[in-house]
Amino acid sequence: MSSHYLVTGGCGFIGSNYIRQQLRAQPDLRITNLDALTYAGNPENLRDVEASAGDRYRFIHADLSNAQAVAAAFAGRSYDAVVNFAAESHVDRSIEGPEVFVRANITGTYHLLEAARRHQVKRYLQVSTDEVYGSLGDTGLFTENTPIAPSSPYSASKASADLLVLANHHTFGQEVVVTRCSNNYGKYHYPEKLIPLMIIKAMHDEALPVYGDGLNVRDWIHVEDHTAGIQAVLEKGRAGEVYNLGASQEWKNIDIVKLILRLLGKPESLISYVKDRPGHDRRYAIDSTKTRTELGWSAQRQFDEALAETIAWYQQNEAWWRPLMKK
Numbered sequence: 001m002s003s004h005y006l007v008t009g010g011c012g013f014i015g016s017n018y019i020r021q022q023l024r025a026q027p028d029l030r031i032t033n034l035d036a037l038t039y040a041g042n043p044e045n046l047r048d049v050e051a052s053a054g055d056r057y058r059f060i061h062a063d064l065s066n067a068q069a070v071a072a073a074f075a076g077r078s079y080d081a082v083v084n085f086a087a088e089s090h091v092d093r094s095i096e097g098p099e100v101f102v103r104a105n106i107t108g109t110y111h112l113l114e115a116a117r118r119h120q121v122k123r124y125l126q127v128s129t130d131e132v133y134g135s136l137g138d139t140g141l142f143t144e145n146t147p148i149a150p151s152s153p154y155s156a157s158k159a160s161a162d163l164l165v166l167a168n169h170h171t172f173g174q175e176v177v178v179t180r181c182s183n184n185y186g187k188y189h190y191p192e193k194l195i196p197l198m199i200i201k202a203m204h205d206e207a208l209p210v211y212g213d214g215l216n217v218r219d220w221i222h223v224e225d226h227t228a229g230i231q232a233v234l235e236k237g238r239a240g241e242v243y244n245l246g247a248s249q250e251w252k253n254i255d256i257v258k259l260i261l262r263l264l265g266k267p268e269s270l271i272s273y274v275k276d277r278p279g280h281d282r283r284y285a286i287d288s289t290k291t292r293t294e295l296g297w298s299a300q301r302q303f304d305e306a307l308a309e310t311i312a313w314y315q316q317n318e319a320w321w322r323p324l325m326k327k
Contacts, residue, residue: 002028006079006121008064008112009086011035013189014127016045018085018227023053025231030056034073035086036063036104040190044320064108074115081123081234082116084109087161089129090192091152095278098153105157110164117174124176125234126165130219130244131155132180135281142180143287144242151279162242169240177237179230182246182286186223186306187313191321195307198257199314200321202266212276214254217283221247222301232297246286247299256307263308 003026009015010033019031035041049057062069064086088094088104109126116124133142134149150156168174189196201208229245237243254271261268292298314321 002030003080004030004032004078006032006034006073006082008034008082008084009041011037011041011043011045012085013040014184014223014226015085016188017186017223018083018230019046019057020049021224021227022231023049023056032058032060032073032077032079034060034062037061038088040089042324045188064112065103067111070111070115074119079119079121081125082112082121083125083127083230083234084112085127087158089154091154092277094152094154094157101153101157106160106164109161113165113168117168117172122175123234124165124174125230126162126176126178127230128162128178128180129155129158130180130182130246130284130286131281132159132162136283136285138283141285141287142244144244144290151281166240175239177233177239178242179233180242180244181226181229182219182221182284184223184226185220186310191324194253195256195260195310196314196321198260199311200325202260202264202270203315205266205270207272208257208270209272209274210254210257211274211280214252214257214273216253216280217250217285218253219246219248219250219285220303221245221249221299222306225299225301229291229297232295233291236295243291243295244286244288245291246288247301248288249303250285251303259304259307260311263311
């Protein structure tokens with residue numbers, strides 16, 4: 001039976017990988033992609049899909065913070081699911097200008113959530129982040145029961161959006177689920193983020209800026225493992241529940257930088273330690289036990305091997321990332 005999804009933020013890194021993956025996996029699926037095309041929303045991420053998917057894929061240029069634009073995206077259409085990737089997501093940018101994060105991540109989510117409820121969409125999935133939990137010490141893992149304790153304007157805006165989504169389930173019985181994921185990597189990753197930025201700078205023998213002492217720890221998951229997890233939660237997750245998606249592959253930032261240099265045959269003398277950003281969380285690590293046991297999902301990609309593939313993709317796709325370095 002055919003289904004129709006509304007995917008928001010589908011021109012971004014994770015959203016575009018999700019759209020490509022699901023159109024390939026579900027031959028009868030139709031996807032409408034709504035994206036504001038801010039700096040990180042890149043139509044080039046889905047140019048191949050536009051060329052090959054025919055009427056299974058359509059694009060709407062709209063901003064979720066505009067209630068009328070959201071209403072128009074639902075008018076005269078029936079969606080089986082809404083998958084909300086749309087978000088401002090860069091911590092540094094949220095410190096420089098928090099207001100846009102409030103507008104995109106909170107107000108935008110509210111408009112989308114309410115439209116989905118009014119139109120009786122069967123499932124609403126909110127794509128969130130492990131950053132809503134705050135910072136871990138040297139031991140322990142984030143579970144779905146870990147209290148949220150965001151420490152940046154970005155993570156605070158995402159935590160607020162999560163609470164709105166979950167409140168709609170408890171108040172209105174809306175069929176919602178929330179996913180919280182660890183750091184992603186893979187193709188089409190916007191080049192201001194750690195891994196693509198370090199790859200590109202190392203390729204060109206430029207200084208690689210590392211915050212503080214470089215010992216901040218993140219759990220890294222390949223984007224295609226993440227998007228498969230999102231689909232598992234969309235299809236089988238219990239309404240009103242949060243599901244963590246992680247790969248149990250913790251790396252210190254400095255070790256990732258050194259691995260990139262080694263894979264590219266570049267010297268560690270390119271590393272340049274810079275002043276740490278305000279409120280930089282020390283460690284994130286995800287416990288995905290609930291998702292694995294309830295839904296049968298687990299991450300499949302190993303970091304070392306998949307990082308090498310990611311480096312190769314950036315080497316082969318300069319025409320994609322070069323224009324983005326100017327933004």
